[in-house]
Amino acid sequence: MKRSENFRVVCLVGTPNVGKSSLFSKLTGEYVDIGNWTGVTVEAKQGIIHCGSNKNTILVDLPGTYSLRMPISKEERITRDFLEKHENKDIVFVIDATAIKRGLKLLKEIVELKIKYNKLYVVLTKMDLTKKAGISINLKGLENTLGINFFVLNPRTGENVSEFKKILCKKKDDKKTTLKNFEIHELIKRFVKITDRKSSLEDKIDVYLTHPVLGPIISLLFFFLIFKIVFFVATPIQRMLDLYFFKIGSYLSYLAPEYSSFIKDALVFGVCSVLSFFPVIFVLFILLSFLEDCGFMARVSVSMEKIMRKFDLPGKSVIPLILCFGCNVPGVLATRCIECKKERKITMMINPLIPCSARLVVISFFVNTFFSSHKAVIAALLYGLSLILALLSAVLFSKLLKEKEESCFVMELPHFNLPSIKIIVTHAWERSKEFLKKAATVILFGSILMWYLSTHPYEIGTGKSYIERIGTAIAPIFKIIGLGWKDAVCLIFGILAKENIIASYSILYGISSKNTSALMEVLKKTMAWKNALIFVTFAMIYIPCLATIVAIKEESDLKTAVLVTLYTISLAFFVSFILHVFLFTL
Amino acid sequence: MIVPLSSLKPGETGIIESLPGGRMLFLKLSSMGIEKNAKIKVIANYGRGPIIIEIDNIKMALGRGICNKIWVKKIEEK
Numbered sequence: 179m180k181r182s183e184n185f186r187v188v189c190l191v192g193t194p195n196v197g198k199s200s201l202f203s204k205l206t207g208e209y210v211d212i213g214n215w216t217g218v219t220v221e222a223k224q225g226i227i228h229c230g231s232n233k234n235t236i237l238v239d240l241p242g243t244y245s246l247r248m249p250i251s252k253e254e255r256i257t258r259d260f261l262e263k264h265e266n267k268d269i270v271f272v273i274d275a276t277a278i279k280r281g282l283k284l285l286k287e288i289v290e291l292k293i294k295y296n297k298l299y300v301v302l303t304k305m306d307l308t309k310k311a312g313i314s315i316n317l318k319g320l321e322n323t324l325g326i327n328f329f330v331l332n333p334r335t336g337e338n339v340s341e342f343k344k345i346l347c348k349k350k351d352d353k354k355t356t357l358k359n360f361e362i363h364e365l366i367k368r369f370v371k372i373t374d375r376k377s378s379l380e381d382k383i384d385v386y387l388t389h390p391v392l393g394p395i396i397s398l399l400f401f402f403l404i405f406k407i408v409f410f411v412a413t414p415i416q417r418m419l420d421l422y423f424f425k426i427g428s429y430l431s432y433l434a435p436e437y438s439s440f441i442k443d444a445l446v447f448g449v450c451s452v453l454s455f456f457p458v459i460f461v462l463f464i465l466l467s468f469l470e471d472c473g474f475m476a477r478v479s480v481s482m483e484k485i486m487r488k489f490d491l492p493g494k495s496v497i498p499l500i501l502c503f504g505c506n507v508p509g510v511l512a513t514r515c516i517e518c519k520k521e522r523k524i525t526m527m528i529n530p531l532i533p534c535s536a537r538l539v540v541i542s543f544f545v546n547t548f549f550s551s552h553k554a555v556i557a558a559l560l561y562g563l564s565l566i567l568a569l570l571s572a573v574l575f576s577k578l579l580k581e582k583e584e585s586c587f588v589m590e591l592p593h594f595n596l597p598s599i600k601i602i603v604t605h606a607w608e609r610s611k612e613f614l615k616k617a618a619t620v621i622l623f624g625s626i627l628m629w630y631l632s633t634h635p636y637e638i639g640t641g642k643s644y645i646e647r648i649g650t651a652i653a654p655i656f657k658i659i660g661l662g663w664k665d666a667v668c669l670i671f672g673i674l675a676k677e678n679i680i681a682s683y684s685i686l687y688g689i690s691s692k693n694t695s696a697l698m699e700v701l702k703k704t705m706a707w708k709n710a711l712i713f714v715t716f717a718m719i720y721i722p723c724l725a726t727i728v729a730i731k732e733e734s735d736l737k738t739a740v741l742v743t744l745y746t747i748s749l750a751f752f753v754s755f756i757l758h759v760f761l762f763t764l
Numbered sequence: 765m766i767v768p769l770s771s772l773k774p775g776e777t778g779i780i781e782s783l784p785g786g787r788m789l790f791l792k793l794s795s796m797g798i799e800k801n802a803k804i805k806v807i808a809n810y811g812r813g814p815i816i817i818e819i820d821n822i823k824m825a826l827g828r829g830i831c832n833k834i835w836v837k838k839i840e841e842k
Contacts, residue, residue, distance in 0.1 A: 245795035248788055277822050280797055311821045375821055381807060385774075388825065390813035480825040484813035493814070517792075587814060587827030588796055 185236045188227070188346065189260065191288070192272035193280050194242030195592040197303040199223075200333035201272060202239040203601055205343055222256060223608075229347035237270075241514075244280065246287045250517040252733075261293045268297040270346070273328075275304050276311040276593075278370055282362050289359050298355040301342065302330045307593070312375035319369040326357055334598060380594055384477065388591075393481020400474070401500065404465045412457040419457065423450035444629035449622050455677065458535055459613050462504040463606035470497070471597035471605065476589060483587060489569040490576035492516055492587060495525040499568075501609070502532035506722055507616065508609040509534075510729040524575045526730055527742050530722030531568035531749075533561060536676040537718055543680050544714040547698040548707045556711075564718055567749065616675060616725040624674030625681070632685050645686070659716065659754040660709050660762065669716065675723045708761045712754050720750030765838045770815060770831035772806040778836030779803055789830070796824060804836060 190198045206225025223239040240260055241253035249255040261269075271288070273281030285300070308315060321328055329345070331338035387393050427446030431438035469475050475497055483493030494516050502509035509529050516522040533541070541557055549556045631645040632638040638645065648670070649663035656666040668682040680697075689697050701710070721743055722730070731739035766781055780802045783790055793799065797819045807823060808816040814825040826834075 245791055247795075248791045250788065250792060277797075277820065279820050280795070280822070283795060283797075313821060372820055384816060384823065385808050388808055388814070388816055390810050476825075480814050480816070483825070483827065587825070587830065588792060588798070589814075589825045590796065591816065591823040591825060 185226075185234055187236050187238065187264065187267040188270055189222075189238040189240050189264075189267055190270050190272060191240055191257065191261070191284075192242055193244050193274065193277065193284055195590060196242065196272045196274040196277075196281070197333045198239055198242060198272050199605075200598060200601055201270075201301070201303070201331075201339070202237060203598075203604060204333050204336055204339045205346075206237050222260065227343065227346065235346065243284070245284065246291055246293075252514045252522070261288075262291075265294045267295055268299070269293075269295045270299045270301055272301045272303060275302050275308050275315060275330075276313055278302075278313070278315060279362065279366055282360075282365060285357070286360060286362060289357050296354050298326065298357055299342075299346065300326055300328050302328045303333060305330050306332065310375070310378075312373045314371045314373075316369040320365065323365065323369070324357065324360060326355065334595075383594070384591065387474075387477035388480040390481060390484045393477065394485060397478045397481060400469070404462070404469075405503075407465060408458060408462045412461040415457040416454050419454040420450075423454060426450075439633065440629060444625045445622075449617055449625055453614075453617050455535060455539070456610065456613065456617075459504050460606060460610045462535070463501075463508070463609045464602055466501060466504070467602045467605040467609070468597065471602060473592045473594045476591050479589060480591070489572045490521075491525060491569075491572050492518065492521045494587075494589070495521065498525055498529065499532055502529055502534055504535055505609075505613050505616075506530055506532065506534050506726040507612040507729045510726060510733055511609075511612075513733065520576075520579055520581045523579065523734060523738065524572050526734060527575050527738065527745075528568040528571045529730070530726055530742060530746055531564055531571060531719065533564050533718055534676070536723070539677055540672075540679050540717050541714060543694075543698075544710055547701055548705075548710045560714065560718055563715070563753075567719065567753070571745070571749070612725070612729075616723075620724045621675045621677065624671060624678050627674075628671050628678065628682060628685065638685065638688060659751065659758045660712055661716070662709075665709075665713050669713075669720065672717060673721050673724060675725070676717065679717060711761070712757050715757055716750045716754045718750075719746060719753055721746050765840075766835050767838055768832050769804065769806070769817070769826075769834040769836050770809070770828055772809065772836065772838065774806055774808050777803060777805045777839045779839065781835045781837050784830060784833035793830075797822065798824075798826075798834070803839075 190202055192198050202223065202225060205227050222241060225237050225239070227235040227237050229235055238260070240257040243249065243254040243257045245254070246258045246261065249258045269288070271281075271285055273285070288295075288298075302317075305315075317328060317330070329338070329342050331342050333339060387396060423446055427442055427450065430445075431441045434441070466475075469478075479493040479496055481493070482496045486493050486495060495513070497515065498509045498512035501512050506529055509532065510526055513522050513525045513529070516525055541560055545553045545556050628645070631648070632643050634644060636642040640646075645667055646663075649667040652666050652670075653663035656662070656669075661669075664683070664686045667686060668679045671682045672679040680694075683701065684697050687697060687700050689700060705713075721727075727739050727743055730742055767778070769778065769780075772778055780798065780800055783793060783798070783800065798804070802819050805818045806815060807818055812828065814827055815831050816823060816825050818824070
């Protein structure tokens with residue numbers, strides 16, 4: 179963390195899809211965590227522009243917004259709050275030349291709302307696309323009337339960016355830029371000519387992609403393909419990582435034999451087996467970020483609008499929900515794009531019901547152990563069940579939440595473009611970082627706790643370890659749904675992170691870590707398939723992992739987080755009970 | 765002829781006459797260029813679900829509910 183006072187602050191402001199993030203990464207190259215500013219929590223990306231010998235400059239990438247006057251979404255509020263509360267700053271205002279009117283409107287708001295700044299730089303992007311879009315701009319005329327220079331640059335190719343950086347880095351003079359108020363319609367009338375453009379290939383593609391029936395089918399095919407690619411690319415890497423972690427663990431316990439059980443069970447099996455899941459998540463987020471940045475996801479949201487509305491959800495909720503298949507934490511964060519408060523809250527609340535990749539580990543383990551001849555069918559049924567529960571819960575929450583809000587579905591369809599690899603990677607990294615943080619914090623903590631409870635005061639298997647005592651104490655509740663005390667203990671550890679469930683079984687059955695096939699054999703002998711099915715169903719639904727609960731609390735409030743936790747636990751009991759009745763009495 | 769936006773077919777154009785009430789929605793629409801006297805073109809309209817429109821050569825998707833409340837003066841084809 180660096181102290182912010184010694185830096186000059188420059189912030190990027192503009193409407194969405196103008197190329198702010200591209201410009202940001204071209205100007206800074208790295209993200210830094212500068213922390214909170216006096217009075218303002220910055221939830222925007224920050225980076226440092228290295229200006230040679232000059233004082234370093236912090237660049238803040240504020241979320242894109244169409245208006246500052248009445249910020250609707252959380253992202254818009256972040257931008258407005260930052261602009262209002264942080265007085266000593268320079269503004270780089272980014273305008274998309276193909277949507278110049280909209281950009282000028284936002285610029286006018288900066289003047290009218292008396293936003294304070296020292297210097298104002300206006301950047302014009304996508305000038306190369308104006309001809310295709312049927313727009314011609316008289317730049318000189320605009321500059322003269324507004325009394326301000328426009329910097330034309332292309333953040334994607336990097337054209338003129340280094341020149342602009344030099345201007346930004348120039349030794350600060352004390353002269354402030356002041357922009358006088360202006361009349362938009364007059365400006366547009368005088369200096370911008372918009373002619374009807376011919377319909378393009380993109381229009382034709384859009385007609386298919388946004389179609390209420392064809393659109394969802396095409397999207398579904400794309401997502402299926404993505405999951406295929408993820409497992410094709412990431413699974414071999416995951417296996418390799420697993421092997422290396424195991425080797426490192428063995429080597430460490432060889433070096434320090436007195437800590438052998440701690441290293442093997444707590445560190446290697448707990449944390450590293452979770453870390454080995456990182457490639458899957460990272461590859462998934464790379465592909466999803468690509469679809470998002472190239473403009474595909476916007477079309478998916480539109481085509482899903484009709485279907486999602488049936489469940490009182492906006493089409494936009496599809497994006498956070500799809501991210502949940504990777505990890506629920508970025509899924510919760512992605513709900514920020516939903517404007518309506520109520521819809522955002524509902525999306526966040528049903529989020530934990532979407533099975534993340536951690537739960538996939540549990541599902542595939544149980545399916546492989548107990549249903550090896552019908553693997554795909556059972557897994558698909560479990561996924562289907564979660565989706566149905568999520569959607570039905572959305573309807574229920576919508577009925578329960580009293581806030582009435584007029585739903586306002588307005589969404590820009592950005593032009594299709596090939597996003598730069600660097601941006602996709604940083605985007606995916608930002609999201610998967612949450613997962614790594616989780617591995618380093620809650621999962622590490624969980625593994626150590628689990629190891630401690632199972633080895634103190636006596637070794638597990640003696641019936642006197644803490645964990646066995648806890649298990650026997652809570653067992654009666656789980657007996658109702660046909661689960662034993664060992665299952666109950668595993669579920670408790672699953673709260674820290676669902677990945678812990680399998681690890682807990684190994685410890686409880688006293689099987690050396692890494693010997694999955696031995697664990698499968700033991701489980702097969704001690705557990706009936708019916709109970710296994712109930713267990714895995716319960717594990718899918720009950721309580722989001724600790725990291726998700728924290729994310730929900732931070733993105734909304736404690737009440738919602740507690741409510742989601744209680745709701746999912748009760749739902750898990752309810753569904754498992756019904757399943758129990760169905761399997762054992764009918 | 766003044767009709768709701770939702771009744772326009774793909775390819776048809778209109779001039780916006782009136783927008784739905786509600787300050788929040790009004791501001792939101794206006795900041796995206798959907799305001800009185802703006803020329804609006806329908807790109808896709810399937811009779812259900814959102815409508816794809818174009819204003820100032822920018823494509824947007826609008827919920828059908830809003831489109832029912834936006835009244836436009838239809839420009840007849842020459």
